[in-house]
Amino acid sequence: MMTQRVRDERSLIDRRRFLALAATGTVAALVGCDSFGSRRLEPALAAAERGNEKVERLLFRHRSEDRIPGGARLSGNAFPQYYVSDTVPMWDEATSGVWRLEVSGAVRQPLSLGLEDLVKMPRVAQSVDHFCVEGWTARAQWIGVRVSDLARAAGITDDAQYVDFQSFDSDYHESWDMASAMHPQTLVAYAMDGRYLGAGHGAPARVHSPVKLGYKNTKYLTKVVFMPRRNGGYWTDRGYEWYAGT
């Protein structure tokens, strides 16, 4: 009688433990294992991204600037060089003529600026962080023109709610919200660490700002187009979040 009861209890415990272990194992199998997660939950993830963008826009202040300690070491040659084309994009004057930056769209006075025109404009030099979506950061000193100064020079209209930064690195471009583009640390940069941009860093000019993740900072810049609507971007269209503010 006694042994029978004990065996029953043991089997009860075993069953209970088995169920618990099975539940744990199921959770472990659903999670992890390199899974992409359920496709059915993608609308929920998209809704979360829209909610997060609202929070990010609410937090955004022009007064909040990236500051690195005085005398901090810059990344120098360790600053990663990247592009989406198969080879380093280089502006070919023989086929494309002299490089010029076009500022257009919702503006009263479209601009076409050569590199020397940019250099003559009010100049900003700033040593800031570069926040890559991958998780690394690098530091460099950038010299360039504030996008807000370009906007003022071109006379943006009320339709200018977004800006698209386009490039000659294949079809690379990224569009920004106006507030981030008008941040005082958002530059069209033509020099890095005291020298004109190298081919690996987006020559002859690129967007650089610490207020957005690296992929929003279009290199090999050709056009700054003010627009009433956003038009995605290279990595945005491939599934990365559009806002990507820091």
Place this chain on the structure above:
Amino acid sequence: MTNLTKRTHWVVRITHWINVIALPLMVASGLRIFNAYPGFARKGESFCCYPFEGKPIPAALTFGGWLAGARHWHFAVMWVLVVNALVYLGFLYLHGEWRELAPRRGDVRRAWQMIEFYGFAIKEHPHQGKHNALQKAAYFAMPIVAAIIVLSGIAIWKPVQLHWLTMIFGGYVWARYVHFMAMILLVLLVLGHVFMVFAVDPYAMRSMITGWYDEDLAPEARNARPFYHLLPRRRSPGDRSPPAVTGNG
């Protein structure tokens, strides 16, 4: 022969099981994000305090499939966990149950006694309330570690807009390190918790599901150490303790 008490409030049970689902999702998607740059050093610098710099986490432990997918999951599930934690902590506060977890004078001594008991240096299970002192310490530490994870997470999400917060952690690189190491600590606490449930008090599973707990099966009643006395204590004819009171009187 049972001595059932209502032990676990439904708010605690629901928030607990939401954590069971959401926390592994958060950890695994975080590890997939980490794998995009599995190190801490700023470019052009070295990092003192991580011995596995550059070595990715095994893909089987990750979730989200790729960097962008994992980020979408991470930035969605974070709200589930934060809201869940606020509900749980709000309940603890309003319902007074924080008293069962808050540290008290003598807890260090009692925790040491538990360690001695588990190490067979003491014969009888130290007297305890709802939780033993080691449990209390673990359950008290978990929300604190979680808060550090949330704050360091916000610090690396908004290193420019919330620059002051990032600076509290010593800058972006250190905030990212704190975020990672605090996650490791929370995972260790959770693994210890899950191990002890199975090894010492599997009967607690019932109370975390239904709320009901059989006090006669409590670890103290069984004098249970990990994998010792998992079964209820049998009363032999020579047992001198008074017979259990049945409910028929």
